[in-house]
Amino acid sequence: MATHAPARDPLAGTGAAGVRRESREWLWSLLAGVAILAAIALVPLSGDDAALSLWTLIVMFCVLAQGWNFIGGYAGYAAFGNVVFFGIGAEAVALTLLNGGPFWLGLLLGTLAAGLFAFLLGLPVLRLRGHYFAIATLGIAEALGELVAAKAIGGPGGEVSLTPPDLDFHIANTLFFYGFLALSLLTLLGTAWLARSRFGVALVAIRENEEAAEALGIPTFWYKVGAFVLSALPTALAGGLYAYWFLSLQPTGEGGVFDVGYSVSMVLMTFLGGAGTIVGPLIGGIIIEYLVQTTTVAFGDIHGQLLGALIILVTIFLPQGLIRLVRELTVSPAGVKLSYTRRFTEGVRRVQRFIASNGI
């Protein structure tokens, strides 16, 4: 029968005790996120160039997932074309550098352009719901990539090769690593602020029931546009950093800056960690990108199959994400004191019920 699972978001807490408990949780999440990033910040000390470039990629994907979390996790809109902002950021940096402009100007222009694009694009597409929104955003990303390739922006077929920065190779790579890390920290702080702000609460209301939110007087449309723009900004910055770090760009195809694979990674990472949580995208991003990179090396031939199987297992058995799984297994209901073993066994039962409630 239709056993509707209780809403499992931090703002659904009922009663004063529940609210107080949740309001400490944002702080723990933020501290956990900062601790994770601080640990990653030690990577360049090892002096290993391979490890440095691996973790630069991982942190970049964390930023992408964190950016997607604003529109996909908090507002609950299935944006499948967020790679378009990554591409705009990368193209802006590439074109600025090709025309002799400074790197910071390219980053600034890319971020402004992506924010403006998200605003103008949001006006029509955020009136769409569900699958239609997903595919409209997906289509726009595909179309823009094809346009860059067909109009040969930046070079034949849209392919660009940039001159590396005038710095020692190792120092430049270390700087890019810390650039991505700072961006991730900034996005983490932004998410923590959002989760506690009126804006964030409105987005969660939209995710849970848009009609009810509208009826309560929340200007849902403008909040959605705001969330879309917010998710575009870090994504565009990451694209700009990526362009100057990676140096050679192509618009379409695997690894192209408009490749839908990036969008899928954002969604999968956010899902694995926990969509609409502060630190979830960070954790999901680290786990998935680390697995992807290491399995590509170890099982190059079948890493696509492994990734596909991983996605299937995560969506069936971990639909709420790791953060909420840990919460279910460790936290007792509001106002009740339970031993840790009781919490765990009760938690396992709740999680099993939740997974079963998704099926027929």
Add this chain to the structure above:
Amino acid sequence: MPNAQILVNWLLIGSFYAAVALGFSLVWGIMNIVNLAHGSLLILGAYVAYFAFTALHLNPFIGIILAMLALFVVGWLIQYIAINRVIRAPLLVTFMLTFGLDLLITNLAQQFFTANNRAINSSLAGVNLTLGAIVIPVQNVLAALIAVLLTAALSLFLARTRTGNAILAVGMDRDAARLMGINIARTYALTFALGAALAGAAGAMLAMTLQFQPVDAGQYTLFAFVIVALGGLGTPWGALAGGLLFGLATTLSGSIQAIGPGLQTTVAFAVLVLVLVLRPRGVLGKAFYS
């Protein structure tokens, strides 16, 4: 190119597109699942038809039937084992699940069948009817006719048979249908199996008329989505209307000099976004599948 030739090309490619989207439309309309593995099921169907022709030396039109049977079984298993477990979850979950399936199937196909381009070169390939300056490839005409026949057959099956009515009932209200004694899990498996079988048929037509390889899967999934969104979700005829409209957009944009052939997908998506904004239900869309 004479205008009549453009018209013929449009009708042929349009009906092929309709076949591409038919199964996708059924699965989406009944179960509210956007099946991102649709394209890879279609490519699997193409391989079944290809090997039926090259290894078993069967007529390509028998290959269509074989592809439908094989994909029916594959679809049934996918729904029963995997998708039924997340059918009540938010839409992103089924989105991700079918994407994972797509990745798995496409990569397995690449591993076992290699990334080579394949096509069926039967005795019918290259046989053309010529009317003045107009060239009509016979094999494509037969494929187009089969596409229209499949649309009509699906429509009749849903409207006239007890099983078809059960599928529609489940699509309208799952819980009410269960109270009427319909087995939901089995009906969903049947629906997905039918959708996969139709994808298989489209794949067999693809193998007959064009080249294919595993990585083409994503493109056909995208096409199916655009076509269904254009034509509307409520009915099998929506897929046909959408296929013809999508064919019109790609054929016309390919023949206009200012746009050129490199931007066909862009034009198609531009049309899609316009339609979504102006008429979100599509051209023939209804509130539920019938």
